[in-house]
Amino acid sequence: MITGESMPVHKGVGHEVIGGTINGKGSxxxxxTRIGQDTVLAKVIRLVEEAQFTKAPVQxxxxxxxxxxxxxxxLISICAFFVWFFFGPDPxxxxxxxxxxxxxxxxxxxxxxxATPTAIMVATGVGARRGILIKNAEALELTxxxxxxxxxxxxxxxxxxxxxxDVIPLNKVSEKDLLDVAFNLERQSEHxxxxxxxxxxxxxxxxxxxxxxxxxxxxxxxxxxISEKNYFVGNVALYEDQxxxxxxxxxxxxxxxxxxxxxxxxxxxxxGIMGILAFSDKVREESQAVVSELKNMxxxxxxxxxxxxxxxxxxxxxxxxxQYFSRVLxxxxxxx
Numbered sequence: 001m002i003t004g005e006s007m008p009v010h011k012g013v014g015h016e017v018i019g020g021t022i023n024g025k026g027s028x029x030x031x032x033t034r035i036g037q038d039t040v041l042a043k044v045i046r047l048v049e050e051a052q053f054t055k056a057p058v059q060x061x062x063x064x065x066x067x068x069x070x071x072x073x074x075l076i077s078i079c080a081f082f083v084w085f086f087f088g089p090d091p092x093x094x095x096x097x098x099x100x101x102x103x104x105x106x107x108x109x110x111x112x113x114x115a116t117p118t119a120i121m122v123a124t125g126v127g128a129r130r131g132i133l134i135k136n137a138e139a140l141e142l143t144x145x146x147x148x149x150x151x152x153x154x155x156x157x158x159x160x161x162x163x164x165x166d167v168i169p170l171n172k173v174s175e176k177d178l179l180d181v182a183f184n185l186e187r188q189s190e191h192x193x194x195x196x197x198x199x200x201x202x203x204x205x206x207x208x209x210x211x212x213x214x215x216x217x218x219x220x221x222x223x224x225x226i227s228e229k230n231y232f233v234g235n236v237a238l239y240e241d242q243x244x245x246x247x248x249x250x251x252x253x254x255x256x257x258x259x260x261x262x263x264x265x266x267x268x269x270x271x272g273i274m275g276i277l278a279f280s281d282k283v284r285e286e287s288q289a290v291v292s293e294l295k296n297m298x299x300x301x302x303x304x305x306x307x308x309x310x311x312x313x314x315x316x317x318x319x320x321x322x323q324y325f326s327r328v329l330x331x332x333x334x335x336x
Contacts, residue, residue, distance in 0.1 A: 008192055010219045024191065062109075062116050069109050077104040149294055153305035153312060157319055158281040164196040165262055166278035168253060171271075178275040180206050181231050182267050185224050188214045193265070193279050221265065231269040233277075239266050247273070261307075261314030280314070287319045295320070304328050 008024055011017060017030060018040055036042065080103045085096035124134050134140050154160050169178045183201040186194035188211055214224040220241070221234015232238060236254060239246055246254070250266075250273055257264035262278040291301050303324040305312050312326035 012219075066109050073104065073107045073109070076107065077101075146299055148300050148302055151301060151303045151321070153303055153307055153315055154281060156284075157287045157303065157315055157321075158283050161282055162192050162196050162279050163282045164200045164277060165280040166257065166264075166276070167200075168276040168278070170250060170253075170273050170275045173274045175275075176204060176206070178267055178277075179204060180209075181226065181269065181274060182233050182277055184209045184211055184226055185214070185222050185231060185233050188224065189216060189222050191216075191222075193263075193277075196279055197277070229270050231267070233265055233267050235265060239268065250276070259310060261311035281311070283315060283318050291320045 011028075017023075017028070020041060034040075037046075077100045081096045081100040084099045085092050088095045088099075120137050120140060123140055127134055151157050167175050167178060169175050179197070179200060183197050183206050186197045187201075187208065209226050212225040214222065216222050217234065217238060220238035221232060223230065223232045223234075225231070232242075236246055236251065246266075253276055254264050254266065257276065257278040262280040264276050264278045266276060267274045294301050300323070301321050303312065303316050303319075303321045305315075305324070305326055306328055307315075307326060309326045312324045316322070316324040
């Protein structure tokens with residue numbers, strides 16, 4: 001929620017966790033180190049509140065001009081009233097009041113005092129409806145001088161949903177058989193990867209089978225029996241826990257997926273490794289076009305994310321962004 005990680009992050013003893021995020025499996029005991037106004041969420045709220053009370057430079061100028069111009073207009077209106085009252089035709093009081101009001105309404109700089117904040121309010125409202133939150137009025141006024149556009153990754157350039165990006169069958173196992181095992185084990189699980197596998201299984205019309213002895217091994221994977229055969233879906237650590245080292249060729253394919261920012265898992269059974277499944281965050285269809293259009297306008301796009309270096313690199317390459325920063329918390333992104 002806070003760091004921008006699109007994938008679940010394994011936490012162990014001594015690791016920092018953030019309030020408002022979700023504990024996937026098991027129970028944890030935490031020590032609270034910051035409360036109230038010192039929490040990350042409170043800092044984010046404070047940044048938003050401060051932005052709401054800012055004025056654009058043009059609005060401050062308009063306020064200064066109006067502060068001088070309005071008293072002058074009122075003085076002229078009063079003079080017009082008395083001129084018409086003492087020297088004008090009958091009915092004197094009516095003509096004097098009409099002259100006073102006419103000068104006041106026509107000459108008073110309403111546009112200076114009202115049009116600028118109204119325009120800013122409308123612009124920020126339209127932007128919000130389109131998913132664009134404007135930090136302050138000054139930022140809105142200076143957008144025509146923009147040289148850089150900074151993108152967050154998760155939920156901006158990507159959809160923020162996990163998808164099954166690669167299916168790599170091994171040892172003459174078919175893709176369907178590989179997914180069939182993974183689907184039947186994962187449908188017992190609450191892990192975020194299970195939704196991605198269920199979606200792919202629905203596309204292939206895979207049939208569910210009875211799973212016995214299902215067990216989730218925290219931080220490593222899952223296991224269970226299908227048709228009296230043991231199957232596992234998990235990481236390299238879980239595989240090596242079974243007593244045999246991972247083949248170097250398979251390990252290289254597994255690490256290749258890690259290097260491009262994906263989250264791979266192994267699928268194996270009694271007969272050995274069946275294949276590798278890789279999960280990643282889905283890039284928005286329009287992201288590449290937006291980045292390309294910004295470059296054509298002479299604007300340099302930059303990506304800032306709390307995600308890992310590998311994940312940041314993979315997404316930046318896919319959408320065409322040359323510069324990126326990874327592992328950046330929300331309150332540090334402006335300083336990057």
